[in-house]
Amino acid sequence: QISKLGAFCCGLSLCNQHTIVLYIACIVPWVLYRLFRKMELSLGHLLKLGLCFLAGLLPYLYLPASSYLNRARWTWGDQTTFQGFLTHFLREEYGTFSLAKSETGSGMREMLAFQLAQMKSELSVPVLALALVACVSTALPTKQQKSPVIWLFTGMLCLYSLFFAWRANLDITKPLFLGVVERFWLQSSAVVAVLAGLGLAGLASVGSTVLEGSRTLPWLEWLSALALVASQVWANYSTCDQSKNYVVDKFARNLLSSMPTGAVILLRGDLPGNALRYVHYCEGMRPDITLVDQEMMTYEWYLPKLAKHLPGVYFPGNRWNPVEGVLPDGTLAFNLHRFLKVNEHKEVFVCIGLHEGDSTWRRSYSLWPWGMCEKLVPSDVVFDPGEWIHLTRNLYNWTEDYGSFMPSSWEAVANEEMWQARMKTAFFIFDLAETASVTAEMKSQLYTFAYSSYKEIVNSHPNHPVNWHKNYAIACERMLRLRWADVDPEELLSETVKHFLLYTEKAEDDPQRQDILQAVKHLKKELRALRKMKED
Template identity: 80%
Template sequence: VCRLSGSYAGGILAAGVFSFSRLTWQWSIAAEVFSLNNLFVGLLMALTAHFEEASTAKERSKISKLGAFCCGLSLCNQHTIVLYIVCIVPWVLFRLFQRRELSPGHLLKLGLCFLAGLLPYLYLPASSYLNRARWTWGDQTTFQGFLTHFLREEYGTFSLVNTGHFLTDFSPEVMLFQLMQMKSELSLAALSLALMACLSAALPTERKNLPVIWLFTGMLCVYSLFFAWRANLDITKPLFMGVVERFWMQSNAAVAVLAGLGLARLVPLGSAALDARRVLPCLEWLSALALVACQIWTNYSACDQSSNYVVDNFARNLLSSMPAGAVVLLRGDLPGNALRYLHYCEGMRPDITLVDQEMMTYEWYLPKLAKHLPGIHFPGKRWNPVEGLLPDGTLVFNLHRFLKVNKHKEVFVCIGLHEGDSTWKKSYSLWPWGTCEKLVPSEAVFDPGEWIRLTRNLYNWTEDYGRFQPSSWEAVANEEMWQARMKTAFFIFDLAETASVTAEMKSRLYTFAYTLYKEIINSHAKHPVNWHKNYAIACERMLHLQEVGMDQETLLSETVKHFLLYVERAEDDPQRQDILRAVKHLKKELQVLRRMKKE
């Protein structure tokens, strides 16, 4: 910004507003690709400005070669930057062509510089060939495997999730959310200044740096439109919204630069209109510093992660709860990444084995990583719901077969099992183990009292319920740990409802579930809303048992109270009206019972 406009205040505004926005700040302290992508975006835009301001052909040649190298290097980190590259590269080539500086030799050198930037990709086939990494993605020893990884095909090329189709519908909602997010992240003032830069560039009297402003505006539009087309996640869900909004940092960078240029344009325009040449530069600095200070003030508390160990504690609790030598079948980003980090990087619980359920369905996973999973037997090359030989000769196995050949191991699933394979139900059951579950042979006898004892104090979790933003992984981890407190009670209650057992055993199960529900509910003032419903149903079941020592009035009161607490907070429950009708009936029963007691 400073190079293009000569305004230091504009440069500080652009850098400060973007750097101290919530998203940029948060992801700059996370081990993800986005902070490095922000660096490359800034670098490419700076080189573009430097190229435009270059005064000699030699300088432009040097900058264009450096830019070509940086374009290739940036693609080694994050694919979305290609949307800026496809705008910058033709623009640079056109500007060189305009000045008659684009010869075939120079074009060849630019291509070689670009390829040199892609050299880090050579690490992939080398690493894949050596096969020493205990965790990796894909098999890049073949050209097809390398291309699959390069194009990110297993995730979905230029998509946030692989839906099996390349085309998705353009989403105006995503564009609207992006605009609202820009306003929230960069402030309305910054958006207004960015618009000012675009409008001033359209004035016939303003020709300075016009091509660069239109280039940056075009980059912003291309990226936003393309992303609105390819962002195939449901952004009405907070967690998915959190996934999508990370990619808007790239467009926010362009808006911040335009905002800085807009501020720089205001000074000469204001000076010409108001004849206040001394006052306006002071106002320029004051407004720039004020906007940056406002960003810091607004976002510091949300971005201060100095005491945030939520995901770390989540993973440590899960690993610590596992018995010696256990096999953990992982599923999902949160348990998968968190547990793998502690297990592989920090060496926590080297006695257990982590196996990724989703990865076992890929043809490269077991050939590459099975040797790093000692003590586990894989009865084939890939996990598939239908076991046997595939047409290409690949031997596949289902979960039932996997459990059968590893029956010497205690096997747990975190979190949940792959829905496509239900073969495990032939010989196994899932028993709750905190956030996870244990696969237990069906012939094993369930002792509710003993299982309550084993799972009662699995975790040391002290986070308050609902204290994290719904779009954060901390919120997901916290929700899982809170719901884990109720899983054993829910399992025992469900067993009483569905299992073919004697009336005496059914009564025991209901009593165990009710007692555990009551203990949990009374131990926590604030908790998940579904706990009220579960406890109310347990109280209602106890009413029908006529257990000795159970006060009917108390049970009725608790049922009514917690059903009402539930419907008060769960307004979107489709059974809400049915629950309210049931509560109305229970209130009448309670009144009758109280009258009978008085008489």
């Protein structure tokens, strides 16, 4: 009966996480061998185990049923055909057993070293020591009743760790990617915890052999187990308790609230895509807005399955492709420029950024900053910096302190995006002054608008992203060059020096750091000369 329940659980676990197949690859042969040794394995029993395993996979029937009915406003893939189901089941569009579509990961040695460090941090040294005791105990000459189980779990740990280190194609030197990989290490940490329990039981068994008849030993074993569990709760509860964490929810709500009525948002990336879809579809916020996923539009199944759930948006084909026309397989492709032209009746925004492979939109459109997002505006529309600053100044009600979240968390990403959004309009206007072919008077106005915005933002937030210091310092330096700038040159020089120095203190890895420090020396001389001239 236990083997049948185990077979069912093996099938059911595959509905949740693909990597569990590595554990199943160890458990199934081990269980079958044990049943064979005990003369309990027969063809009938093997058939029953297979049926129990398939019963665990029954939740997968939901996929073709849902795909056939096509009522879901958001889904992934077309499972109405066997090939479509297999593509989804094996995650072929991202790469089977890969974490990302087109990323280069760290080496196996680096990945395993990070995993060991994470185990030491999360599980503690005593737990790792007990797990090691369990493994060592199998090599002792004394006969261990639990040795087969220990060998099983050790094999599972080794297979999973090595396979995952090989296939995890993410650069774990980046905090966010490390956070993603750490979630997969939970599976190996669970095995280590089991081995630690077996190690503690092994030590208790040795102790009972040495101290025969001791009544305190069982109590000591239980107290040790409880102490280890309690220490884990004490060390990790505050981190694991996310009951008051609404950062990503507030991120999505702020973004949706900032959009005009009937807007179309071209989504890109996990954070804006998943956060906005949840709040919009599941909680019914802003039903007037339409969410279109840029990445998904490049898949052949996206528009045939989901276009009917995007009312008011016209798709001039079956698939988004930089080269429009009829593809070899008969699919009618359209580019972004065509999409924007047939949807001119809608205000279209992009969050975050546009797909680099299609630049056709540049023929007739420009990107103007809209908080964390950007608005696609026809190129013939004249940009009014004063009006745009007024429109985008208070788009969001964001109160989270800067740098208040773990760098490896999605909360940190959401917080960073919201903070950088405050500076985007000023940065856009400054860049326009630097690159646009306009009159000297207009260029001066643009620099002045950018400087005023930078100054207001930097002075309003004492703790802010480090790049703000550099941007503000450059804006002050540009203002010094304007002949009719209505700002005290001494103030501009002083602010330039101050914020360049603040930037170099905090951004030690900037390759331009030495050049900036050289410029600061020159600016200090100018400042001293200006002050001396004023005194004279």
